Amino acid sequence: MRLFAVLTSLFILFPAIVCGEDKYTFDLSETEKKPYHFGGYVEAKPILFGLDKDSALYKLKFYNRNEGKTLEEYNFKLQLEGSYETGIARAYVKTNTDYKHSYLGDDERSAFYEGYLSLKPSPSLKLDAGKKTFKWGKGYAWNPVAFIDRPKDPDDPELAQEGFIAATVDYIKSFDGPLKTISFTPVAFPVYDHINSDFGQNNNLNFAGKLYFLFYDTDIDLIVFTGGSKTTRCGMDFSRNITTNLEIHGEYAYIRDYQKNFIDSNGKSYLNEYDAKSYLLGIRYLTSIDTTYIIEYYHNGTGFTEAEMKNYYSYINMGYQSYLSTGSDSLLQKATNLTETNYGRINPMRNYLYLRVSQKEPFDILYFTPAITGIWNVDTSSCSLSPEVVYTRFTNLELRLKAIFLIGGKDTEFGEKQNDYRLEFRAGYYF
Amino acid sequence: MLHRILTLLLILLCAVPAFALDGTVLLKQVDRNLNPESYEMYRKLINVEPDGKKKEFTLFSVKKGADRVAALFLAPASEKGRSTLRLGDNMWLYIPNVGKPIRITSLQSVVGGVFNNADILNLDYAVEYDVVRVEETGKEYLLFLKAKTKSVAYDQIKMWVDKGKKLPTKVECLTEANMLIKTLYFKDHKDFGGGIVRPAVIETDSPLYKGYKSIMIFAKIKRQNFKDEVFTLTYMPNLDALRK
Numbered sequence: 174m175r176l177f178a179v180l181t182s183l184f185i186l187f188p189a190i191v192c193g194e195d196k197y198t199f200d201l202s203e204t205e206k207k208p209y210h211f212g213g214y215v216e217a218k219p220i221l222f223g224l225d226k227d228s229a230l231y232k233l234k235f236y237n238r239n240e241g242k243t244l245e246e247y248n249f250k251l252q253l254e255g256s257y258e259t260g261i262a263r264a265y266v267k268t269n270t271d272y273k274h275s276y277l278g279d280d281e282r283s284a285f286y287e288g289y290l291s292l293k294p295s296p297s298l299k300l301d302a303g304k305k306t307f308k309w310g311k312g313y314a315w316n317p318v319a320f321i322d323r324p325k326d327p328d329d330p331e332l333a334q335e336g337f338i339a340a341t342v343d344y345i346k347s348f349d350g351p352l353k354t355i356s357f358t359p360v361a362f363p364v365y366d367h368i369n370s371d372f373g374q375n376n377n378l379n380f381a382g383k384l385y386f387l388f389y390d391t392d393i394d395l396i397v398f399t400g401g402s403k404t405t406r407c408g409m410d411f412s413r414n415i416t417t418n419l420e421i422h423g424e425y426a427y428i429r430d431y432q433k434n435f436i437d438s439n440g441k442s443y444l445n446e447y448d449a450k451s452y453l454l455g456i457r458y459l460t461s462i463d464t465t466y467i468i469e470y471y472h473n474g475t476g477f478t479e480a481e482m483k484n485y486y487s488y489i490n491m492g493y494q495s496y497l498s499t500g501s502d503s504l505l506q507k508a509t510n511l512t513e514t515n516y517g518r519i520n521p522m523r524n525y526l527y528l529r530v531s532q533k534e535p536f537d538i539l540y541f542t543p544a545i546t547g548i549w550n551v552d553t554s555s556c557s558l559s560p561e562v563v564y565t566r567f568t569n570l571e572l573r574l575k576a577i578f579l580i581g582g583k584d585t586e587f588g589e590k591q592n593d594y595r596l597e598f599r600a601g602y603y604f
Numbered sequence: 605m606l607h608r609i610l611t612l613l614l615i616l617l618c619a620v621p622a623f624a625l626d627g628t629v630l631l632k633q634v635d636r637n638l639n640p641e642s643y644e645m646y647r648k649l650i651n652v653e654p655d656g657k658k659k660e661f662t663l664f665s666v667k668k669g670a671d672r673v674a675a676l677f678l679a680p681a682s683e684k685g686r687s688t689l690r691l692g693d694n695m696w697l698y699i700p701n702v703g704k705p706i707r708i709t710s711l712q713s714v715v716g717g718v719f720n721n722a723d724i725l726n727l728d729y730a731v732e733y734d735v736v737r738v739e740e741t742g743k744e745y746l747l748f749l750k751a752k753t754k755s756v757a758y759d760q761i762k763m764w765v766d767k768g769k770k771l772p773t774k775v776e777c778l779t780e781a782n783m784l785i786k787t788l789y790f791k792d793h794k795d796f797g798g799g800i801v802r803p804a805v806i807e808t809d810s811p812l813y814k815g816y817k818s819i820m821i822f823a824k825i826k827r828q829n830f831k832d833e834v835f836t837l838t839y840m841p842n843l844d845a846l847r848k
Contacts, residue, residue: 201823296839306703
C-alpha cells in the first residue's frame with residue numbers, strides 16, 4: 174500500500190519535475206544564425222458596418238442600391254516575408270495579399286510591399302536599393318513630414334504598408350558629448366511609368382533626405398524632398414523623454430506651392446496654390462498603474478476648410494436629389510471621382526485631436542490590453558470613438574475586438590461618413 | 605587619555621568612508637563578475653503564469669561601455685525583428701511593421717510579465733546606484749543601493765552578494781517608500797568561457813503580480829567590442845547583422 178502511495182506520488186510529481194526542469198532549458202539551436210529567413214502573418218477580420226442612410230457618403234455610394242441597415246464584410250490577409258544574407262549583402266522580400274468578401278462580391282489584391290537589396294560594408298554605412306517603406310516622422314497617428322510614405326490610417330497606425338521604389342544610403346556617426354549621433358539618409362526616388370507612378374507626376378527623378386541628430390537626449394530629424402513629382406517640401410521632427418514616463422514629440426512640414434483643388438456647392442472646380450504648413454504636437458504618458466495616454470494635435474495645412482467640405486457635401490446631396498428626380502447619376506459620378514482623387518483621403522480637414530488611452534493588463538490579467546481611441550475633428554466638432562480589447566496570451570496569436578462609433582451632425586466629417594458604427598474582430602497569427 | 609580619544613575619533617572618521625568605498629568597489633566587482641563591460645549574449649525570457657502556462661522570448665543582446673545596450677528579438681515569430689536600444693536614460697523600441705523607433709520608458713515592459721525594460725536593457729548597477737551601506741550576513745554581504753537619479757527604474761535596491769564568488773544571490777527592487785516591486789533570484793552558476801563564471805538563470809517574482817514569475821536564462825556570453833554606431837536609432841533595424 175505504501176509502495177502504491179509512493180509510486181502514485183512519483184507519477185503525479187514526475188511531470189512537474191520534468192516541467193520544472195523544462196522551464197529552465199534554453200535550446201542553443203535557437204541562437205544559431207541561418208543565412209535565410211522565412212516567416213509571415215495570416216489574418217482573418219470579419220467586420221459589421223452599421224450604415225447611416227442620411228449621410229452624404231452613404232448617398233454617394235448606395236444611391237442606386239439598398240443594402241439594408243448593416244453590411245457584413247470578411248477580410249483575409251496573408252503576408253509572407255523572406256530574406257537571404259551572405260557577407261555584407263542581404264535581400265529582403267515582403268508580399269501582401271488581401272482577400273475581401275463584401276456586398277460587392279469577392280476582391281483579391283496582391284502586391285510586393287517591400288523587396289530590396291542591402292549592402293552593409295560597416296556599421297556606419299548601409300546602402301539599400303529596391304522597394305521599401307521609410308516611415309519618417311515621430312507622430313503616432315499622423316506624420317506630416319513622411320514625404321515619401323503612403324499616409325497611414327490613424328485608426329490603425331501600426332498597419333504594415335506598401336513601400337516605394339528608391340535607392341538610399343544610411344551613414345551614421347557617433348560622438349561623445351551632448352551630440353551623441355548624427356545620421357544622414359539621402360534618397361533617390363524615381364517616378365516613371367511603371368515605377369512609383371501613383372506617387373506624383375511621372376518622368377522625374379526626385380531626391381529626399383533625412384538628417385538625424387541625437388542632441389542633448391533629444392531626437393531631431395531635418396527632412397527635405399525635392400523633384401518634379403511633387404512640389405518641394407521640408408520639415409523637422411523631434412522627440413524627447415521629459416521624465417521616465419513622459420515623452421513629447423512634434424513635427425513641422427512646409428510644402429511650397431501646394432495646389433489644392435476644391436469645388437463649390439454647384440460642383441464648379443477651383444484651384445488654390447499656396448505654401449502649406451502642417452504641424453503635430455504630441456505626448457505619450459505612462460502612469461504608475463500602467464495606463465498609457467497618447468495625445469496628439471494635428472494641423473493639416475493641406476486640408477479642406479469647413480466651408481470647402483460643406484460645399485462638397487452639398488454637391489453630393491444635390492447630385493442625389495438630381496438622381497432621385499431625373500434618374501441621372503452624372504453629378505454623383507463626378508462626386509465619386511472627386512472623392513477618390515481628392516476629398517476621400519484619410520482625415521481630409523484642417524485640425525484634429527487624437528487621444529488613446531490603453532491599460533496594460535488590468536485586474537492582473539496578463540497579455541490583456543483594453544484601450545479607447547478618440548479622433549476629434551476640431552473644425553466640425555465630430556469624432557470617432559473606438560473601444561478595443563487585445564489579447565496576446567497565446568504565442569504568435571493576437572486577438573483584437575474593436576468597435577468604432579462615428580459621431581457628428583450634418584456637414585461634419587464623421588457625421589457624413591457612410592457608417593454610424595463598425596464592429597470588427599481580428600485574429601492574426603505570426604509564423 | 606585625550607590622545608586615545610583623538611586616535612579613536614580619527615579611526616572612526618577614516619573607517620566610515622573606507623567602508624563606503626568598499627561597498628562601491630564591491631558593487632563594481634559584482635558588475636564585472638556578472639558581465640564584461642562590453643559583450644554580446646543570448647537570453648531566453650520565460651513568463652510563467654500561476655497555472656504553469658508559459659510565454660517565451662529569445663533575445664540577442666549587445667552592450668558597450670557604461671550605458672549603451674541593444675537587444676534584438678529572435679523569437680517568437682510575432683516579436684521577431686523587434687529591437688530595443690538604450691543610451692543612458694534614453695530607450696527606444698523598433699517594431700518592423702511600425703518601421704521607426706519610438707521612445708519607450710524604463711518602467712514599461714516590451715515583453716509583458718514581471719521583467720520591465722530596465723531589467724532587459726540593464727546597465728551596470730554601479731552606473732545607476734550608489735552604495736548607501738553594507739552589512740555582513742553570514743556567507744553574504746547585504747548591499748543597500750540608492751538610485752543616483754530620479755530617472756532610474758528602482759529607487760532603492762537591496763542586494764545579497766555571495767562573499768566568496770562576489771556575485772549576487774538575491775536582489776530586491778524597492779520604491780522610494782520602501783515598497784517591494786520585485787525580487788530577483790540569481791541561480792545556476794555556469795562557466796561561459798573566457799573567464800566568465802556567473803549565474804545562468806535569473807528568476808523574478810513580484811507582489812504586484814501574485815502567482816506569476818519570469819525567468820531569464822543566459823547563454824553564449826562573450827566579450828565583444830562593437831563600434832559606437834551600432835548603438836544608434838538608424839542601426840536598430842540592422843542589429844541582426846552583428847550575429848555570427
